[in-house]
Amino acid sequence: MSIYFDHNATTPMHPDVFEAMRPWLTERHGNASSLHRAGREARAAVDEARGRVADCVNAHPSQVIFTGGGTEADNMALKGVAAMRKPGRMLISPIEHPAITDAAEALERDGWRVDRLKVDSEGRVDTADLERELAARDVTLVSIMAANNETGVIQDMAAIAKIVSAAGVWLHTDAVQAIGKLGFDFAASGAHCASLSSHKIQGPKGVGALIVDKQMDMAPLIHGGGHEQGLRSGSYNVAGIVGFGAAAKRLMVHRDTEIAHMRDLRDKLEAGLDAMPGITRFSAHAERLANTCQFAVAGYDGEGLLMLLDREDIAVSSGSACAAGTGEPSPVLLAMGIDPAVAQGAIRVSLGPQNTLEEIQQFLLVLGRLSDGGGVAMPGSISASVLG
Amino acid sequence: MSASTAEDPWLARFLAPRHALAECAIIQWQGVGDADTPGEDAHCRIHLACEQEDNERRIVAAAFAAFGPPVVVACADWLCEQLRDRTINDARSLKLRDIEQALALAPGERYAALLAIDALASALGNLG
Amino acid sequence: MSAAGDVLYLDHAATAPLAPGVFAAMQRALLDTSANPASLHAPGRAAADEVAAAAAGLAGLVNARPRDLIWTSGATESINLALKGAAEFAGGDAHVVSVVTEHSATLDTLDWLEKRGARVTRLGVDDHGRLDLEALDRAIADGATLVSVMHVNNETGVIQEIAAIGDLCREHGVALHVDAAQSLGRLPIDMDAMNIALLSVSAHKIGGPKGIGALFVRPRTGIAAQLHGGGQQRGLRSGTLATHQIAGFGAAADHVAATRGEEQARLGALRDRLWGQIDSLEGVMRNGAPAQVAAPFLNVSVAGVHGEALLIGLTEGTPALAVSSGAACSAAKGQSSYVLRAMGRTPREAGASIRFSLGANTDDATIEQAGRRFVAEVERLRALAPAA
Numbered sequence: 020m021s022i023y024f025d026h027n028a029t030t031p032m033h034p035d036v037f038e039a040m041r042p043w044l045t046e047r048h049g050n051a052s053s054l055h056r057a058g059r060e061a062r063a064a065v066d067e068a069r070g071r072v073a074d075c076v077n078a079h080p081s082q083v084i085f086t087g088g089g090t091e092a093d094n095m096a097l098k099g100v101a102a103m104r105k106p107g108r109m110l111i112s113p114i115e116h117p118a119i120t121d122a123a124e125a126l127e128r129d130g131w132r133v134d135r136l137k138v139d140s141e142g143r144v145d146t147a148d149l150e151r152e153l154a155a156r157d158v159t160l161v162s163i164m165a166a167n168n169e170t171g172v173i174q175d176m177a178a179i180a181k182i183v184s185a186a187g188v189w190l191h192t193d194a195v196q197a198i199g200k201l202g203f204d205f206a207a208s209g210a211h212c213a214s215l216s217s218h219k220i221q222g223p224k225g226v227g228a229l230i231v232d233k234q235m236d237m238a239p240l241i242h243g244g245g246h247e248q249g250l251r252s253g254s255y256n257v258a259g260i261v262g263f264g265a266a267a268k269r270l271m272v273h274r275d276t277e278i279a280h281m282r283d284l285r286d287k288l289e290a291g292l293d294a295m296p297g298i299t300r301f302s303a304h305a306e307r308l309a310n311t312c313q314f315a316v317a318g319y320d321g322e323g324l325l326m327l328l329d330r331e332d333i334a335v336s337s338g339s340a341c342a343a344g345t346g347e348p349s350p351v352l353l354a355m356g357i358d359p360a361v362a363q364g365a366i367r368v369s370l371g372p373q374n375t376l377e378e379i380q381q382f383l384l385v386l387g388r389l390s391d392g393g394g395v396a397m398p399g400s401i402s403a404s405v406l407g
Numbered sequence: 408m409s410a411s412t413a414e415d416p417w418l419a420r421f422l423a424p425r426h427a428l429a430e431c432a433i434i435q436w437q438g439v440g441d442a443d444t445p446g447e448d449a450h451c452r453i454h455l456a457c458e459q460e461d462n463e464r465r466i467v468a469a470a471f472a473a474f475g476p477p478v479v480v481a482c483a484d485w486l487c488e489q490l491r492d493r494t495i496n497d498a499r500s501l502k503l504r505d506i507e508q509a510l511a512l513a514p515g516e517r518y519a520a521l522l523a524i525d526a527l528a529s530a531l532g533n534l535g
Numbered sequence: 536m537s538a539a540g541d542v543l544y545l546d547h548a549a550t551a552p553l554a555p556g557v558f559a560a561m562q563r564a565l566l567d568t569s570a571n572p573a574s575l576h577a578p579g580r581a582a583a584d585e586v587a588a589a590a591a592g593l594a595g596l597v598n599a600r601p602r603d604l605i606w607t608s609g610a611t612e613s614i615n616l617a618l619k620g621a622a623e624f625a626g627g628d629a630h631v632v633s634v635v636t637e638h639s640a641t642l643d644t645l646d647w648l649e650k651r652g653a654r655v656t657r658l659g660v661d662d663h664g665r666l667d668l669e670a671l672d673r674a675i676a677d678g679a680t681l682v683s684v685m686h687v688n689n690e691t692g693v694i695q696e697i698a699a700i701g702d703l704c705r706e707h708g709v710a711l712h713v714d715a716a717q718s719l720g721r722l723p724i725d726m727d728a729m730n731i732a733l734l735s736v737s738a739h740k741i742g743g744p745k746g747i748g749a750l751f752v753r754p755r756t757g758i759a760a761q762l763h764g765g766g767q768q769r770g771l772r773s774g775t776l777a778t779h780q781i782a783g784f785g786a787a788a789d790h791v792a793a794t795r796g797e798e799q800a801r802l803g804a805l806r807d808r809l810w811g812q813i814d815s816l817e818g819v820m821r822n823g824a825p826a827q828v829a830a831p832f833l834n835v836s837v838a839g840v841h842g843e844a845l846l847i848g849l850t851e852g853t854p855a856l857a858v859s860s861g862a863a864c865s866a867a868k869g870q871s872s873y874v875l876r877a878m879g880r881t882p883r884e885a886g887a888s889i890r891f892s893l894g895a896n897t898d899d900a901t902i903e904q905a906g907r908r909f910v911a912e913v914e915r916l917r918a919l920a921p922a923a
Binding site (some may be wrong): 029034053056057218223242325326332 | 745777846
């Protein structure tokens, strides 16, 4: 029986979401921009989903701009703001998803100055540094992710938003990981735009959203046809959007239970890991997403360990799926000041609502055995006693 | 053009008008009046048939012909329906607002009501 | 039979129902191979295999190599990437030569590029909607860095001579981008023989899902990425791949590859029958020279009726006839067709024009009823109009 512990990379689709999508893939196939009835029905379905996504993050439906995914939403936030202005300055954290860091690099090639804020050894943004950087009054946009995809670290967005808005600066937050495993309230967050992704909340891949405060002046990233209030053109992915809406709706109902379940499993996992020798857990002392645990096993390379676990039918990640296969240590961990040699060994376990205690036990057993093989002893009795 | 939806109250009237000239049996019209929009994108014509009753003239039938967006047809049709059995003075009292309210016109559709009212005024003026 | 039961659906150029096998492929990818194809573990590799199989099938359809394919969220994004990517690569010298009858995805992107300092030449067309190759030759000679032409026009179905245009581009050593959203699966496309450097395609026009497209980029074609982050697809288009969408596109490509010749002949014959019925009316005109129009398309201008009345009468009356006037994208904005005006039609003629586009679920009975319904509606509206 295979074990899937890579929910921060993507989540399996929920069967209810699939059922919601099914009619829009089969008999109901109108183009949502067409004027005839089939088109209007598709349009109505898109707008219903828009309402559900808005409800899920406490935004107004008119603030939801559907995109092709979280990466596009992140790109749109930075480049959409940049395109309306002469090159100036932005601030991002050094632990952002590559969608932000790479978009920032693209802006730097266009003449923008993008500075990386300091984070502490747990991966929390240094708010004093943020205040200092904003003091020059030359910053257009600050982008800080609500929760990190690798370590799961949750930023103090309320404190950050307070500082950013006091400086009169736009704030974007990548809430892709936060929405399903923490919850995200756009209205209360103080952010002016936020990126979401459907496939991280048991919805389909290929659809996401940028939630945008209408006060922001922003240029579109993709032109042609003028869909989504002119901010995002292209025929609507009706089934995908309906699936996103269905996932958002079910998330609102089940999120608290799911978080409690994942937290319980994750705590048991970490208790097991803490009882093993040679384990370094990252961001262990910070507030983290309930499902995420990133750690290194002494003597192992992260990708090597991933492959060994894969042979045991256990799917984990050595960081962001997006950076997979590069063999480089995680830039997130390096920004936290982790020794590159240690960071090289990182693997990430990210749980989902469907995971079970048996899977945690199985994982600890396999890890213990591998640790043995790697020359690190780990008596089986320890994990047994921890798990009770 | 405005995108119509099934909820538009004038849609049924456009799809099945009851007072189109082409389907009207009365041949003896006493008054005909026209109105069109600048650029002639829409045109409305109202036909009136009257009878002398005591010392008042009364409209016994009204029919329209129209070229234009669906809402133009609907406004003309609604107006013709209202005209039947009205005295001339009564007919003159029909206002733009009456059509707008009856058909729940959006601001962009108001011109269609104006077209119908103008055609009526012209037809009343032309009564022999 | 068609979309909403009693609807006569002749709007396949806006979007088409799923082709046989597509739903099954999507269902499999949604429920069974739902991992992130960028992940290194076994579930991730299974998803990556789905992606590779689809790429092979789609590439085969246009005589390209699978590795030249970049998945996007749809043809609109593909076109944006091709035009902006090539212009960015060309830098200050960028000069794009295109045509006034292109899809709004191209036209809006060209406007954007022009605002950002690129040179744009928009060539006109003749009364049949065709590009004058001598005018193209002169424009290319004037320092063009990219030529962008759509293969089959989305409103009229008019086919441009891509092979001859490709030859011209070869002579001048300039790259050719072809918007093949409407020609894929309908006409033969050979990127190699036609000298096409960049090719934009869309799944939902060939019976694949909405929200997925591709851009083919032949080797030694310079484009700069437009969506950054994660580095998927050789860094040219970042973002998690939507495996189910790609699997659906692949299945649709397989289906059209197996059925194209026969199906297009069938649709051409049905289209001619439909025209035979409509031609019984006075004052109707067929747009585009019949020999130069793709099989599923019939675009007619009707004298003596108002365009909006005709469209609403057809789509809202009973039985509903789902057709369009102009592209779905401009329908929502209610402008008379710029494509038909470019072909010399007056605004009123262009306004009272209807596009029929046939597809897989179009049969003899649909055509028979649609023709009758169209003739009856035109006669009804003409009878309502005041005599001159």
